[in-house]
Amino acid sequence: MTPHLAPKPVQPPSRETQSLAQDRLAGLATPPGALGRLGDLGVWLASAQGVVPPSPLDNIRLVIFAGDHGVAAHGVSAYPPAITAAMVRTFVAGRAGVSALAAAHDVHVRVLDLGVDDDLTDVPSEVIAHKVTRGSGAIHLEDALTVEQTTQAFEIGRTVAREEIAAGAQLLLSGDMGIGNTTPAAAIIAAALGLPASEVTGRGTGVDDAGLAGKEQVIDQALGRTRGRTDDPMATLATLGSADLAASTGYLVEAATAGVPVLLDGLMSVACALTAERIAPGAVAWFAAGHRSTEPAQSLALSKLGLEPVLDLGMRLGEGSGAVSAVPVLRSAVAVLRDVAMLSELMPDA
Ligand SMILES: O=C(O)c1ccc[n+]([C@@H]2O[C@H](COP(=O)([O-])O)[C@@H](O)[C@H]2O)c1
Ligand SMILES: Cc1cc2nc[nH]c2cc1C
Numbered sequence: 001m002t003p004h005l006a007p008k009p010v011q012p013p014s015r016e017t018q019s020l021a022q023d024r025l026a027g028l029a030t031p032p033g034a035l036g037r038l039g040d041l042g043v044w045l046a047s048a049q050g051v052v053p054p055s056p057l058d059n060i061r062l063v064i065f066a067g068d069h070g071v072a073a074h075g076v077s078a079y080p081p082a083i084t085a086a087m088v089r090t091f092v093a094g095r096a097g098v099s100a101l102a103a104a105h106d107v108h109v110r111v112l113d114l115g116v117d118d119d120l121t122d123v124p125s126e127v128i129a130h131k132v133t134r135g136s137g138a139i140h141l142e143d144a145l146t147v148e149q150t151t152q153a154f155e156i157g158r159t160v161a162r163e164e165i166a167a168g169a170q171l172l173l174s175g176d177m178g179i180g181n182t183t184p185a186a187a188i189i190a191a192a193l194g195l196p197a198s199e200v201t202g203r204g205t206g207v208d209d210a211g212l213a214g215k216e217q218v219i220d221q222a223l224g225r226t227r228g229r230t231d232d233p234m235a236t237l238a239t240l241g242s243a244d245l246a247a248s249t250g251y252l253v254e255a256a257t258a259g260v261p262v263l264l265d266g267l268m269s270v271a272c273a274l275t276a277e278r279i280a281p282g283a284v285a286w287f288a289a290g291h292r293s294t295e296p297a298q299s300l301a302l303s304k305l306g307l308e309p310v311l312d313l314g315m316r317l318g319e320g321s322g323a324v325s326a327v328p329v330l331r332s333a334v335a336v337l338r339d340v341a342m343l344s345e346l347m348p349d350a
Contacts, residue, residue, distance in 0.1 A: 010256045010282035018047035021054070021337065029341045041288065041310070041333035048261035048286060049170070053338040057331055061108045061164045062173035062320045063251060064091060064098070065157070065268075067115030067244030070138030071222075072180030076215040078205040081135075081179045085118035088177065091319075092123050098175060098319035105327045107173065109320075112160065114153055115243035116178075130156045136242035139184055140221035143239045150238040150246050157250025165260055171330065172255045173290070174248050175320020176268035179205070183215060185271035186297040187222045187240040191230035192274050193304055197223060200297035202267070204316075233278035245272055252276040256283035263330065264307070265323040266293035266316065274301045288330075291315055291322030 021043040026032060033039075046054040066088050072081040090096045091111040094103070102109045113120055113128045117135035120128050132153045136144040145153070164172055182204035190200040197220035203212055226239040237246040249272040255262045257280060264273050264287055277284045284305045291311040292299060302309060310326040 008257070008280050010280045010286070011259070012282060012285045013044070013047040013259070014050045015047070017050050017052055018043060020052045021046035024052055024337060027342045027344060028336070029343045029346050035336055037308070037310075038329070038333045038336060041330060042337035044288060045261060045330065045334060046337060048259070054334045055170065056334055056338070057170050057327070059108070059168040060106070060171045060173065060327060061110070061167065061169040062098070062102060062175055062324060063160055063164060064109065064111040064175040064177055064320055065244040065248040065251070066111060066113050066177040067181070067242050068117035068135040069178055069180035069184060069242055070135055070142070071140065071183045071218055074138060074140070074218055075211060076183045076204070076207070076218055077180045078207050078211065079179050081117060084177060084179050085116050085120055088113060088116060088120060088127065089123060091177070092127060096319060097317050098321045098324055101321055101324040105324055107324050107327060110164070111177070112247070114156070114247045130160070130247070132156070132243040136184075139187060139240050140218045140225060144184065144242050145238050145246065147238055149243060150234060150241070153243040153246035154234070154237070154250035157247035158254040160247070161251045161254035161258065165255070165258055169260060172251070172260055172262045173265065173320050173323040174251055174262065174269045174272065175265050175323065176244060176248065176318050178242070178244055181242065181244070181268055182295060183218060184241050184245060185268045186295070187219050188236055188245070188271045189274060189297040189301045190219065190223055191226070191236050191240055192233070192278060193300060195300065196220070200300065202295035202297065204295070233275045237275060248272040249275045249279070252287070253280045253283060256280060256286040259286070262287045263290045263323045263326060264288065265290055265320045266318050267295040267298040268318060269320070269323065270298045270301045274305060277305060290326035293322060
């Protein structure tokens, strides 16, 4: 049995506001095109907000979806699965890589355990309140989740997006934490794009050549095991994904449906964006790509979605760190559209 969800098209951001924002950009006291992609990002934010010039981004919220993955016990990562729970505790303590970046750029961070293989009884109860499973299945041997677990995790993601929007989010970011998660994320992208394991497999946390070869084999085996069952995006999440990836996908679908712009992160975030676009065609119009990760599958999925990343810093941390790093660029895009004089003001008689 596969979980089916009829694709629900998403309304695009306001075309009228987009055109007004383009007119404002063209009229600024700058040579046409001189602001490059900063101008395009400002126009995108204005149309997503439905207002010209766009409002300052004072309430930016990141949700980190955490979970463990059965494949992590099969040599696909350079690190042991116990790191996942340890990093959840580190996010709670505000000491992770993304914590430092988020504090620097005033981004609110929420971490949620969807499937960490640890009871995590020592973290605040709201972090573990949405646990669906203790570890998702090893995808080369078994399905990651049952149909019910997949739907449950997806719906949790949607609810979490609604909560963040109710808290005033003007921009949502999605992050991930989970040793082994680059394997299911790459597999999901391979299945969606019809690509072989050899094209999507990357080094993740830094596996050596033997590790890379083994990881490619695991992905190839997972794709072979599920062939014919990945035409449906929810079935892809159940067979090749995980609870954290299903929740992250629901979060992105809900953000787009509610008309709130999203800044994507690395491989996991973009694999979920690709899946969200399959579930809710048009969702991608609400997404911008924060950065290019070193993972080949992330670039392949970004190309398919037609997204050009804001930053390309060789980052591969995950956690939402690439998205948070791009936040100052988005704030710059808002500032130029808001605060630069119009050329007509400088030369009223021209
Ligand atoms: O965001 C990315 O593109 C990215 C690339 C490589 C690694 N990561 C992070 O590293 C972990 C997964 O790597 P791995 O090798 O265990 O599959 C997971 O916690 C991710 O957040 C993240
Ligand atoms: C230390 C560490 C931190 C991480 N953050 C995201 N993935 C990670 C993997 C490791 C190993």
